[in-house]
Amino acid sequence: MEGSDKFFVVVIVMSIIFTGLGTYLFLIDRKLSRIEKKLKEFRGSKNNDK
Amino acid sequence: MRETAELIRKEFMLEIRQRYAINGILLYVFSTIFVVQLCFGRVIDEKTWIALFWVILLFAAFNAVSKSFIQEASARRLYYFMIASPLSVVISKMIYNSLLMVVLGALSLGLFSVFMGFPGLYAGLFVPAFLLGCIGLASALTMVSAIASRSGNNAALMAILGFPVVLPLLLLLVKASQKALTGRVETAEMLRFLSAITLIDLVVVVLAVILFPYLWRD
Amino acid sequence: MIKSMWWKFLGLALVLYSIIAGLLIDVPALPVIHQTIRNLFYHVSMWFAMFVMLGTSLVYSIRYLSGFRMRDDLMASGAVYTGIFFGLMGLMTGMIWAKFTWGDFWTNDPQLNGAAVSMMAYLAYAVLRGSIDEVAMRARISAVYNIFAFMLLVIFLGVLPRLADSSLHPGKGGNTSTMEGLDMTMRMVFYPAALGWILIACWLLQLHTRRRALIQGIH
Numbered sequence: 001m002e003g004s005d006k007f008f009v010v011v012i013v014m015s016i017i018f019t020g021l022g023t024y025l026f027l028i029d030r031k032l033s034r035i036e037k038k039l040k041e042f043r044g045s046k047n048n049d050k
Numbered sequence: 051m052r053e054t055a056e057l058i059r060k061e062f063m064l065e066i067r068q069r070y071a072i073n074g075i076l077l078y079v080f081s082t083i084f085v086v087q088l089c090f091g092r093v094i095d096e097k098t099w100i101a102l103f104w105v106i107l108l109f110a111a112f113n114a115v116s117k118s119f120i121q122e123a124s125a126r127r128l129y130y131f132m133i134a135s136p137l138s139v140v141i142s143k144m145i146y147n148s149l150l151m152v153v154l155g156a157l158s159l160g161l162f163s164v165f166m167g168f169p170g171l172y173a174g175l176f177v178p179a180f181l182l183g184c185i186g187l188a189s190a191l192t193m194v195s196a197i198a199s200r201s202g203n204n205a206a207l208m209a210i211l212g213f214p215v216v217l218p219l220l221l222l223l224v225k226a227s228q229k230a231l232t233g234r235v236e237t238a239e240m241l242r243f244l245s246a247i248t249l250i251d252l253v254v255v256v257l258a259v260i261l262f263p264y265l266w267r268d
Numbered sequence: 269m270i271k272s273m274w275w276k277f278l279g280l281a282l283v284l285y286s287i288i289a290g291l292l293i294d295v296p297a298l299p300v301i302h303q304t305i306r307n308l309f310y311h312v313s314m315w316f317a318m319f320v321m322l323g324t325s326l327v328y329s330i331r332y333l334s335g336f337r338m339r340d341d342l343m344a345s346g347a348v349y350t351g352i353f354f355g356l357m358g359l360m361t362g363m364i365w366a367k368f369t370w371g372d373f374w375t376n377d378p379q380l381n382g383a384a385v386s387m388m389a390y391l392a393y394a395v396l397r398g399s400i401d402e403v404a405m406r407a408r409i410s411a412v413y414n415i416f417a418f419m420l421l422v423i424f425l426g427v428l429p430r431l432a433d434s435s436l437h438p439g440k441g442g443n444t445s446t447m448e449g450l451d452m453t454m455r456m457v458f459y460p461a462a463l464g465w466i467l468i469a470c471w472l473l474q475l476h477t478r479r480r481a482l483i484q485g486i487h
Contacts, residue, residue: 011291018287022280025471029276032478039482193416200409201399211396214389215417218424221381250423257419261412264333 053134057142065150075114079158082106087165096169100227103162107155108187108220114154115147115191116208119199136266140196140258147188155184172230175240179226179247186219186251193258196265219250279467286313286461293453300369307365308454309461314358315383316462317469321351322390324473326418329411338486341407344414345397346476348390350469355387382425389417 065072086102094102130139159180162168194215198208226243229235290309298305325347332340362380363373374380396413400406480486 007291011288014287014291015284018284019280022284025280025468025475026276029273029471029475032475032482035482036478190420197396197409197413197416200405201396207392207396207399210388210392211413214385214392215420217385217388218420250420253419253423257416261333261415264408264412 053138054142054145057134057138058146061142061146071117075110075154076157078113079106079110079154080161082109083158083161083165090166092165092167094166096231097228099162099166099169100224100231102166103159104220104224104227106162107158107184108216110154110158111151111184111187111191111216112209112212114150115188116195116198116205118143118147118192119195120205120208122199131266136263137259139266140192140262143196144189144192144255144258147192148185151184151188152181155180169231170233171227172233172235175235175243176227176230178244179223179230182244182247182251183219183223183226186247186254187216189251189258190216190219190254193254193262196262200265219247222247222250275467276471279464279471282460282464283468284464286310286457286464289457290461293457295454296451304365304368305454307361309457311358311361311365312458313462313465314354314361317465318351318354318358320466321347321354321469321473322386322418324470325351325414329414332407332411333415336404336408338403338407338484339481341411342477342480342484342486343473344411346473346480348393348414350473350476352387352390352394353472354465354469355383355390359383359387379425382421385424386421389421393417 083106086106090098090102191212194212195208198211201207222243226247229239229243286309290306295303295305325344328340328344328347331337332344362383366375366380367373393410393413397406397410400409
């Protein structure tokens with residue numbers, strides 16, 4: 001299988017697509033973390049006011 | 051125990067007083083069987099007979115059991131909630147519905163045989179499978195009806211919630227009936243089927259007893 | 269943050285490895301399925317991810333009923349939705365594969381029927397959740413249905429294939445292991461692939477739950 005018919009090109013393309021999807025997921029995850037942190041700080045400051 | 055017996059008696063009283071419900075189901079069974087007879091004619095092969103019989107019984111079960119919780123107004127439910135424990139409520143309902151299903155099943159079996167003929171099923175396997183199947187169908191649908199009654203549009207929900215739940219049992223019953231077609235079945239084979247059906251029945255009853263209290267409270 | 273996220277990267281890496289290795293390794297020459305045996309790495313992993321999600325949802329449903337914390341309900345329903353996603357993926361990929369090996373999109377196979385019934389049960393779960401407005405009630409009723417349906421499905425998937433006369437899927441008729449007769453190099457790709465997809469499913473579940481927790485203000 002290997003080396004024949006330039007099959008490896010297809011493998012590279014699929015890997016790139018999957019890596020892209022993974023990166024996208026990761027970015028969403030980071031964004032969510034940031035929002036969660038902000039919300040926590042917001043809640044904390046509200047409690048201090050009281 | 052006494053509470054349960056009392057509740058079962060109440061179910062019977064209700065059924066006798068509002069006769070339209072049971073009459074409706076009987077008429078439903080009769081009409082479906084009649085339609086089947088009109089469509090297929092008298093002679094159908096035995097596999098089709100079995101499939102049609104169980105499908106008709108399944109829908110009859112849906113009709114018969116779905117009213118058990120859905121029909122009850124919330125005020126009456128609140129009243130039971132005050133006077134009875136959830137355990138005796140669910141057990142009484144399951145026993146009553148099982149009895150109803152056995153009677154209904156026997157009636158449809160009779161009607162079906164009259165209209166469509168009776169294939170030579172081996173009674174030693176078919177009868178216990180039939181009885182256990184009726185009990186299982188009734189108990190599972192009682193629980194589903196309790197779940198559906200707590201939500202908004204319960205008539206439609208009853209069907210979609212119920213199908214996946216009773217499908218294992220139904221397929222097992224059809225398989226057992228097909229096995230019974232072949233004439234005498236060996237004891238080991240028979241026990242395999244009957245124990246599988248009993249297992250499902252037991253799981254349904256145990257789960258219902260454990261989970262029903264969560265449905266009952268507000 | 270990197271510390272708590274290592275398993276997500278592990279999941280991505282494992283799936284990436286399975287894509288590359290799964291396409292490049294030599295597979296045993298088999299009749300009928302030929303090269304499509306490589307689908308095993310991708311199609312069967314979907315089912316593994318689904319099972320883990322549905323199992324997670326069962327655990328959280330039980331936890332909800334024992335403590336009535338909204339967070340558990342969020343996890344239980346999120347796991348069901350993620351499980352439905354993977355189940356539909358498994359069903360679709362399986363149908364394509366079946367078309368080219370068994371000649372039909374749908375065959376009357378106990379495993380296939382089991383998968384379809386499970387999907388029906390969990391789609392019914394989603395409808396049930398949609399039809400109850402009050403939040404606590406919805407959580408309680410759907411947890412009960414989840415446990416009830418899951419138990420019956422376990423019986424269905426465990427008992428019925430044994431009673432069936434034949435199955436098209438390998439390793440059926442007595443034992444439940446599908447891994448019999450799988451050669452070593454394929455195992456080296458298949459297990460990482462399954463684990464990788466399970467980890468990614470957990471990640472998706474976590475994202476889903478966190479998003480909804482933010483919206484609903486549950487913490």
